[in-house]
Amino acid sequence: MGMGFIQVALTLVIIMLLVKPVGTYMVKVFGQEKTWLDRIFGPGERLLYRLMGVRENEAMGWKKYVGAILASNFVMMLLLYLVLRLQGSLPLNPDGIGNMGAAQAFNTAASFITNTNWQSYSGENGLSYLSQLLAITFPMFTSAATGFALAIAFIRGLVGRQDNLGNFYVDLVRSITRIFLPLSFLVALFLVFQGIPQTFQGAVDVTTLEGAKQTITRGLIGSLEAIKHVGTNGGGWFGTNAAHPFENPTPLTNMVHIVCMMLLPTSLVYAFGLMIRNKKQGWAVFTAMGLIFLVMLSVIFVSEYRGVAALDAAGVHGNMEGKEVRFGISESALFTTVTTAATTGSVNNMHESLTPLGSIVPMAEMMLNNVFGGKGVGLLNGLLYLILSVFICGLMVGRTPEFLGKKIEGKEVKLAAIALLIHPFIILAPTALALATNAGTSSISNGGTHGLSEVLYAFTSGAANNGSAFAGLNANTDFYNIGIGLVMLFGRYISIIAMLAIAGSLAVKRVVPVTTGTLRTNTPLFTGILIMIILVIGALTFFPALALGPIAEHLAMPH
Amino acid sequence: MNSALTAIRASIVLMLLCGLIYPLVTTGAAGVLFPKQAKGSLIEVNGQPVGSELIAQDFASPKLFHPRASNAKYDPTASAGSNMMIASEDYVKSIQEKIDALHKENPSLTDIPADLVTVSGSGFDPDLSPEGAKAQVPRISKASGISEQDLNALVDRLTKSRQLGVFGEPRVNVLEINLEMLKMVQKP
Incomplete structure (x- = not known):
């Protein structure tokens, strides 16, 4: 446990050291002023704009910005769907995989366009190499870039003086050319160096030492793994995801995966502070998220080391069920906390086999959906809670609530409430529906409270656009493919529209000068209030469901 | 109409860049640098x-x-x-x-x-x-x-x-x- 603690702490230190430089770089990428970056990336980007028919200097108001997000995402989703449906007759299919069925192709296209990466298929026997490239690797870039663009546009609305949120296509292209592509390329090479395959050759047959035949599936895995974590996507080449030695061969690849997942979501919070010219505000939000993260990490860390009491007495210490030897308990606990905090959704251990208390951590993080969170979206969820906190504080002390000098009024609070309430609604309503119907319950693999957790986890994962799973649930049925497919789309796009509407509304508001009567939102006191509001709202919404699932399971654990 | 066309063109261009060129270049570089692991x-x-x-x-x-x-x-x-x-x-x-x-x-x-x-x-x-x-x-x-x-x-x-x-x-x-x-x- 001692060495486990040290490696976890060291990984977190590495992330903290990167937050400032990367956050500063991000501000440069999306800034209006010319920088040295334009000299390097400008020519290539202008070529892309010409090919796309994008006018670089065209400004977009919030409606136009939303329109561009929805239109481009719709077209991309259609392309993914077509590739999956036709993969059997398209090239680059060395292992001879057939076409994907309609419901599963809808689920998969929705999953990858929304940055969820929920997988009701297993890549090694469900996708051709072309699909892994065009229907998986490609949207890993654009869905992450879309989330980024959204966050940047929102911040522009907060600090802006008019309804001009920038140009969606420029933000999209810049985050790909200046952040995601170069970073993924370097990370991919390191991953291959450590043992991840990167080849067009299909599966290879070997004769094992005992004379049996083993067919070892391979592919272009390094390039997928890199953007999978840099873009907090999470979909694996294989069914068992980052537990698979070809996706995560060494403790070092595990560490790099973790750092890649946390790098951009944490840096974005710092970049937010820079962009609003109020670093203290950035750190206030960062602290709130960081504290919740540390509490979650401690819970799962201790719970997995304690394992099952009855087995501890028999000489088996800690819970290694569904975990890999090279990672052990500490690296597995850290990975689980990070992958659900950053809403990545890849797994390096099987969440279904976590201890009940340990399994609350990924569920709770997805339910809160703002502990750093996925590309851009996590920060925005955090800011929504912040707006709500400002509003509630304002009511309590009888002042007009303001944030960054802009009055928070009925319209913004209503939109924030929609964005926040849709999340529990699309988790709890489908869970109830699934548990009440045969179509829902027949997919459950483990009975009782644990079975309830399987279903609850699935819809939470879909709504939070996370993608991890209690993998015992058979999700490849029409009910779950279509149900979770819709939940993922609602979870992504309803809040995107609401958030940009808030941005558009705030952008045109007059800035109120700061006075002694202004509620300061960058103080430790306010950070405390923010944490309380997040936890109280989260607890009120989800505690009953968690009590029926993992909490009941924990209380009934064999001693 | 114009914006629909932009959405289509942007999607296809990015699909080729991120879905084909990036993995191809990575495969080439990785195959030269780390041939054993790549296979x-x-x-x-x-x-x-x-x-x-x-x-x-x-x-x-x-x-x-x-x-x-x-x-x-x-x-x-x-x-x-x-x-x-x-x-x-x-x-x-x-x-x-x-x-x-x-x-x-x-x-x-x-x-x-x-x-x-x-x-x-x-x-x-x-x-x-x-x-x-x-x-x-x-x-x-x-x-x-x-x-x-x-x-x-x-x-x-x-x-x-x-x-x-x-x-x-x-x-x-x-x-x-x-x-x-x-x-x-x-x-x-």
């Missing part, structure tokens, strides 16, 4: 591939080190991890049975190596903990005639320590140690 870290004996260093294979002979249990039956075309519900009487009972079986092979064992009685996450965990390997030594020694001392020394020699001294856990690659052991047997 799956295959291990050859007498020119024939016998497995991948990273993928566990099924060893049933009592003379060999056994890998961790696999829900995928060690078949890489259908990976599967453990989806066991651990907080249940059934689970405790099934582990207890595995502990009893282990005690039969190695009666002196007090602390049970957790990796030996649990199912791996990937279905292909290529490693054992050093304790998990050593727990198998009495059985292997009896079946193969190699002394326990030599086998324990072999485990120690092939144990990989934490990466950079910090990350991960100490481990022994099962395919590697079995290949080394076969060499010991073949020596006159």
Whole structure:
């Protein structure tokens, strides 16, 4: 446990050291002023704009910005769907995989366009190499870039003086050319160096030492793994995801995966502070998220080391069920906390086999959906809670609530409430529906409270656009493919529209000068209030469901 | 209409850039820099591939080190991890049975190596903990005639320590140690 603690702490230190430089770089990428970056990336980007028919200097108001997000995402989703449906007759299919069925192709296209990466298929026997490239690797870039663009546009609305949120296509292209592509390329090479395959050759047959035949599936895995974590996507080449030695061969690849997942979501919070010219505000939000993260990490860390009491007495210490030897308990606990905090959704251990208390951590993080969170979206969820906190504080002390000098009024609070309430609604309503119907319950693999957790986890994962799973649930049925497919789309796009509407509304508001009567939102006191509001709202919404699932399971654990 | 056209053109251009050019360039560079890893870290004996260093294979002979249990039956075309519900009487009972079986092979064992009685996450965990390997030594020694001392020394020699001294856990690659052991047997 001692060495486990040290490696976890060291990984977190590495992330903290990167937050400032990367956050500063991000501000440069999306800034209006010319920088040295334009000299390097400008020519290539202008070529892309010409090919796309994008006018670089065209400004977009919030409606136009939303329109561009929805239109481009719709077209991309259609392309993914077509590739999956036709993969059997398209090239680059060395292992001879057939076409994907309609419901599963809808689920998969929705999953990858929304940055969820929920997988009701297993890549090694469900996708051709072309699909892994065009229907998986490609949207890993654009869905992450879309989330980024959204966050940047929102911040522009907060600090802006008019309804001009920038140009969606420029933000999209810049985050790909200046952040995601170069970073993924370097990370991919390191991953291959450590043992991840990167080849067009299909599966290879070997004769094992005992004379049996083993067919070892391979592919272009390094390039997928890199953007999978840099873009907090999470979909694996294989069914068992980052537990698979070809996706995560060494403790070092595990560490790099973790750092890649946390790098951009944490840096974005710092970049937010820079962009609003109020670093203290950035750190206030960062602290709130960081504290919740540390509490979650401690819970799962201790719970997995304690394992099952009855087995501890028999000489088996800690819970290694569904975990890999090279990672052990500490690296597995850290990975689980990070992958659900950053809403990545890849797994390096099987969440279904976590201890009940340990399994609350990924569920709770997805339910809160703002502990750093996925590309851009996590920060925005955090800011929504912040707006709500400002509003509630304002009511309590009888002042007009303001944030960054802009009055928070009925319209913004209503939109924030929609964005926040849709999340529990699309988790709890489908869970109830699934548990009440045969179509829902027949997919459950483990009975009782644990079975309830399987279903609850699935819809939470879909709504939070996370993608991890209690993998015992058979999700490849029409009910779950279509149900979770819709939940993922609602979870992504309803809040995107609401958030940009808030941005558009705030952008045109007059800035109120700061006075002694202004509620300061960058103080430790306010950070405390923010944490309380997040936890109280989260607890009120989800505690009953968690009590029926993992909490009941924990209380009934064999001693 | 204009904006719909932009959406279509942008989608196709980015699909080619991120979905084809990026993985192609990466494959080219990786193939030149790390050709062995890029092809799956295959291990050859007498020119024939016998497995991948990273993928566990099924060893049933009592003379060999056994890998961790696999829900995928060690078949890489259908990976599967453990989806066991651990907080249940059934689970405790099934582990207890595995502990009893282990005690039969190695009666002196007090602390049970957790990796030996649990199912791996990937279905292909290529490693054992050093304790998990050593727990198998009495059985292997009896079946193969190699002394326990030599086998324990072999485990120690092939144990990989934490990466950079910090990350991960100490481990022994099962395919590697079995290949080394076969060499010991073949020596006159």
